[in-house]
Amino acid sequence: MTTPATNPAPYKKYLVIALVAVTLLVLLFVIHLVDREPRTDDAYVYADTIDVVPEVNGRIAELAVRDNQAVKQGDLLFQIDPRPYEDALARAKASLVALDKQIALTQRTVNAQQYNAQSASAAVERARAAAAQAADTLHRTAPLLSQGYVSAQDVDLARTAQRATQAELAAAELQARQAAAAVSGVDALVAQRAIVEAEIAIATLNLEFATVRAPFDGRVVSLKTSTGQFASALKPVFTLINTRQWYVVANFRETELRGIHVGTPATVYLLSDSGQRFRGTVDSISYGVLPNEGGIALPGGLPHIERTLNWVHVAQRFPVKIRVENPDPELFRIGTSAVAVLYPGRGSDAGRH
Structure with missing residues (x-):
């Protein structure tokens, strides 16, 4: 007696339906997670900088630093010939x-x-x-x-x-x-x-100004001079990065800014070492970016953020400045690519696990 073959079509149909249902559930979960915890990889590391400029004219008698050197507050940067x-x-x-x-x-x-x-x-x-x-x-x-x-x-x-x-x-x-x-x-x-x-x-x-010292802990960059060079007053000799505090500036869509405020907890990591996570809090949220349509010309100084799609209307992005807690001084460099995740509506312990 011959047993009739089992028809696999109903099972395939059920499998497809199950996969679609799981995909929808995962999609809904991701959307819900994104709404709860906005995330962006359009971010970079930032720190305050100053131009180190002498306040008197004179020849550099001693250059005590080299390019990219870390310095402490009060360290000698350079000495202008004090004899005059x-x-x-x-x-x-x-x-x-x-x-x-x-x-x-x-x-x-x-x-x-x-x-x-x-x-x-x-x-x-x-x-x-x-x-x-x-x-x-x-x-x-x-x-x-x-x-x-x-x-x-x-x-x-x-x-x-x-x-x-x-x-x-x-x-x-x-x-x-x-x-x-x-x-x-x-x-x-x-x-x-x-x-x-x-x-x-x-x-x-003026004699005190001839000795230039570091006003804060920092790192020397863009040093392109040496001992013997004549330094002019109010003209930069190099740039000093303020390494006492690091930030991550993350560009979030305007639709994600709801619920984000100063003090909102955040987690950031750098693409140079994605294995390390750093905690932080929102320091400030930008109140202006430079529009790139309609021929509007605004004064310089506003952030200009390119939109990735030109044929559809996409949400504008605004910079959110995140203060990083306990940054690794060997990893943090101005301009380093970063990823930021925010936790709006949560307490100060959010994102710290």
């Missing part, structure tokens, strides 16, 4: 010493002039008293002439004495005014001393 500034400081200090001696000498002269003025003032008082006495004598003597108690000669002598004392008083007053005018003082020299002190302060500051 040392000479300027010594000259200003010598000017102050000479001016102090001149002030002391002038003060002694002023003291003598003041003594002369005081003496002249005393002479005026004596002359004024003598003139007053002579006038009183004349006033008492003149009426006695008509009564015969005094002679005409006595009256003439009294009148002459009165005129003489008046002349002496006028001379004494003139001498007193001249003595007072001669008291010049040292105000001008004292004002000049303030100018010299300001010159000393500037010379001291």
Whole structure:
């Protein structure tokens, strides 16, 4: 008796249906996961940088760093020849010493002039008293002439004495005014001393500026000079990366920004070593990017992010700046490609497992 062959068609149909159902479930799970934990590989490492510029002109006498070297805050970066500034400081200090001696000498002269003025003032008082006495004598003597108690000669002598004392008083007053005018003082020299002190302060500051030290822990980059090169004030010598804090700037679609705020936990890793994960938090979210349609021209400084599809309208992306906790100083370099995952709506412990 022959057994009829089993028809495999229904089983294949059920298998296809099951695969489709599993695929849909996986797709829904991925969409749900992406909505809960936005992720992007359009990210890069960033750190703050400064241009290291001298504040005085001079030839570089010592270059204490090399390109790509790590430095600590306070380390010597380079030394500009200090001799011109040392000479300027010594000259200003010598000017102050000479001016102090001149002030002391002038003060002694002023003291003598003041003594002369005081003496002249005393002479005026004596002359004024003598003139007053002579006038009183004349006033008492003149009426006695008509009564015969005094002679005409006595009256003439009294009148002459009165005129003489008046002349002496006028001379004494003139001498007193001249003595007072001669008291010049040292105000001008004292004002000049303030100018010299300001010159000393500037010379001291310039001498300090000749020594350039690291303002923070960092790494030297773009060093293209050497000892002996003339450095001009306010012109960069090299760039210093601030390695005290590293960031990852990740570009997220505008539809993913809902629920993301400052402090949102994040996990990042670098493509140079995808095996290491680094925790972080959102430091800030950009409030402007440069549009690339409609002919709108905005001032420079706004981020310009290319859209990958030109034939359909895609969501704009905005930079999200993530502060990285405990970054590996050997891995983090500005511009390194990175991947970032955010955990909106979670506590500060999210993404730390």
